[in-house]
Amino acid sequence: MSQSALFSRYSSSGLIWFYYGGTMIVDGVVTQIANNTTTGVTLTASATNYIEADRSGTVTKNTTGFTPGKIPLYTAVTNATTITSYTDCRGQWQPLHIPSKASVAVTGC
Numbered sequence: 001m002s003q004s005a006l007f008s009r010y011s012s013s014g015l016i017w018f019y020y021g022g023t024m025i026v027d028g029v030v031t032q033i034a035n036n037t038t039t040g041v042t043l044t045a046s047a048t049n050y051i052e053a054d055r056s057g058t059v060t061k062n063t064t065g066f067t068p069g070k071i072p073l074y075t076a077v078t079n080a081t082t083i084t085s086y087t088d089c090r091g092q093w094q095p096l097h098i099p100s101k102a103s104v105a106v107t108g109c
Contacts, residue, residue, distance in 0.1 A: 005020050005022055006020065006021065006022030006023070006024060006033065007019050007020065007021075007022070007033075007053055007059065007071075007073050007090060008020050008088075008090070009074065009086070009088075010035065010036070010037050011037075012040075012076075012082075012083045013040070014081060014082055015042055015043045015044075015045055015078055015081070015082065015083065016040035016041070016042055016043070017040050017041045017042075017043055017049075017051060017061070017074075017076060017083070018036055018037050018038075018040040019035075019036050019037075019040075019041075019059060019073075020035050020036075020037075021033035021034045021035040021036065021057075024057060026055060026056055026057065027055070031056075031057065033057035036059065041059055041060065041061055043061055043076055043078050043083065044061070044063050044078065045078055045079070045080050045081070046078060046079055046080055047063045047077075047078055048063060048075055048076070048077050048078075049061045049062070049063055049075065049076045049077075049078060050062055050063070050064070050065055050066050050067075050072070050075055051073045051074040051075070051076060052066055052067055052070040052071055052072055052073055053070060053071040053073055054069075054070050054071070055069075055071075059073065061076075066089075071090075072089040072090070072091070073088075073089060073090055074086050074087060074088055074089055074090070075087045075089060
């Protein structure tokens, strides 16, 4: 899959959100994030859920807003039993220490 598939929505079932994994750099190390297509993240019913990832690639949600320092992924609105709508909040981002005009050698992929 392409890099843009990392954390993309795989599907949903009721209030459970499933997503694709992929490759990301964690503290300078190329790290494989597993697909989460079986257990998913259980969303809160009748709420706006803010789905986000931390620097290790762990995906969580909360109902108060995106957490500073985490990677915003999606907002998902739910009713009592299902997801009624969602918005993709994944943006093109890069660490501040990597300037846009530099080349970066990555090994191990």
